[in-house]
Amino acid sequence: MDEEREDLELLGEEKSRLRNFQISLSQFSFSDPHDKKPPVSASNSSQPSPAREGTNIVASGASPPRNTPSRKGKRPRTQDDVRVSESPSPSKRAKGKKPHRGYASPERYAHLNHLNDCLLESLDIMFCGINPGQRSAEIGHHFAHASNHFWKCLHLSGLTPERIPPTEDYTLPERYRLGLTNIVDRPTAEATELKDSEFKEGIVPFLSKVARYRPRIACFIGVRTGRIVLDHVMRGLPKTQRQGFLLGLQPYKIVYSNSECGSSEASKSPESSCISETLFYAVPSTSGKVQGYQIPDKVKLFSQLKTDLMKLKDGMLSTANFTVITC
Incomplete structure (x- = not known):
């Protein structure tokens, strides 16, 4: 009997401990946040729930709570969303780059003066710029803007x-037997404010200037100028004989007669011999706004110009296949 009584007491204690354990577990059970029923608390405990504010405790076997959209139709932000939003958009990256200006009528810069040419007969090189820039027109000197690379290229080459x-x-x-002129006389802030027709109108006066001063080489500073002049002087040739534009030495020249050479004041100058033809380059x-060619690229081409000039002076540059043009 005593043994049966002890077994019953032990069984009762085990049931009591099991009930208390179940009550304790109920404090940590998962509850739906939308469920309005209050959580079950232990009847024999006055202590608050051990769950702290801001801590999510998930019952074993239950799925973790999902991020729900704050507004209908929008998904929650992910780590990739943060990275994308922090990287600059194409429009922001291009914000610092100013768009090219369009055509500007002569009246817009009528208050600016034209530049004087810096020329003598029988120069080694006559440089032909596009037109005077705004800064150059303001102070009266060629390639005057601080960002222009012309003077640096002359020196480094x-x-x-x-x-x-x-x-x-x-x-x-x-x-230095170097000269300066422009294909278009009127000044603008940017070359993009000129029409192609203005370049074309300046070709004949420029070629007449070349024929008058007879430099060894006339060098265009600007791809646009070189291409327009090439199209003009080659327009009378069959299309099969026309050459595409390339930087460097151009495929045409002006040839002077012996009488023209003999009458030149330059033929009497000890600094230079009589020049019988002018080549084009x-x-x-050299504007700092040109992005396609950086300073090393420009210096390399100016250096090649100097090399070709030396070859021409030494009679080592053949021009037999060049097209002869008239002014």
Whole structure:
């Protein structure tokens, strides 16, 4: 009897402990946040639930709660969303790059003065710019804007032994046998404000200027100028004989007669011999706004110009296959 009583007491204690354990587990059971029924608490405990604010406790076997959209039709932000939103959009990346200006009528820059040419007869190179920039027109000197690479290219290529400031542009003809002019006279802030027709109108006056001063090489500073002039001088040839535009030495020349050469004042000058023909050259625009050619690219082409000039002076540059043009 005593043994049966002890077994019953042990069984009762086990049931009591099991009930208390079940009550304790009920505190940690998962409850639907939308369920308005209060959580079940232990009847024999006055202690608050151990779950802390902001802590999600998930019962074993239950699925973790999903992120639900805050507004209908929108999904929650993911890590990829954050990375995409933080990276600059194409429009933001291009925001700092100003668009090219369109055509500007002559009245817009009528307050600016034209530039004077810096020329003498029988120069080694006559540089032909596009037109005076706004800064150049304001101070009266060629390639005057601080971002223009012309003077730097002259020096780094060896065409001048030192870097010449724009304010000394007028000294180039006598000091270094280099000259300056433009295909279009009127100034603008950007070359994109000119029409192609203005380039074409400037071709005949420019070629007449070349024939008058007879430089060894006339060099266009700007792809647009070189291409338009090439199309003009080759227009009378059959299409099969026309050549496409390339930078560097151009496939045409002006040839002078012996009588023209003999009457030249330059033939009496000890600094230069009589020049019987003028070759044409093209390099990119030296404007800092030109993105396709950086300073090393431009310097390389200016250096090649100097090399070809030396070959021409030494009689090592053949021009027999060049097309002869008239002014």
